[in-house]
Amino acid sequence: MDRQWLRGQPRRRMVRAGHRARSDAARHAWRVLTVATCLVMLSLLAGGVLVALAQARFSGSDSISVHVFVAPGDTLWEIAADRAPSGVDLRYAVYQLRELNGLASANLRVGQRIQLPPGWRPD
Numbered sequence: 671m672d673r674q675w676l677r678g679q680p681r682r683r684m685v686r687a688g689h690r691a692r693s694d695a696a697r698h699a700w701r702v703l704t705v706a707t708c709l710v711m712l713s714l715l716a717g718g719v720l721v722a723l724a725q726a727r728f729s730g731s732d733s734i735s736v737h738v739f740v741a742p743g744d745t746l747w748e749i750a751a752d753r754a755p756s757g758v759d760l761r762y763a764v765y766q767l768r769e770l771n772g773l774a775s776a777n778l779r780v781g782q783r784i785q786l787p788p789g790w791r792p793d
Contacts, residue, residue, distance in 0.1 A: 737786065739782070753786055
């Protein structure tokens with residue numbers, strides 16, 4: 671009976687010649703593949719973060735939003751004509767107002783808050 675394991679020494683196994691070399695090469699290849707995969711995943715993650723930061727920076731999310739409260743007799747057409755930048759087609763300006771505020775129709779209620787697109791005049 672082999673009692674070396676009782677004395678705290680590891681038991682040694684018989685290994686075929688060349689078997690350990692293949693195992694080391696396979697382990698090395700696996701490590702290289704794992705490290706390469708991790709590097710690719712980290713670069714994709716970093717690229718995604720950079721794209722998200724760029725979109726947040728250039729989307730105008732940090733600009734001040736301007737709102738208008740609807741007075742009696744106001745229409746989207748009048749709001750667009752008064753506050754849209756010069757040279758903008760009023761039909762497109764009304765479309766922008768409807769899309770930005772989620773309006774299904776051009777009907778407004780007195781006191782309703784209307785958000786203006788970036789670049790429009792607040793007064």
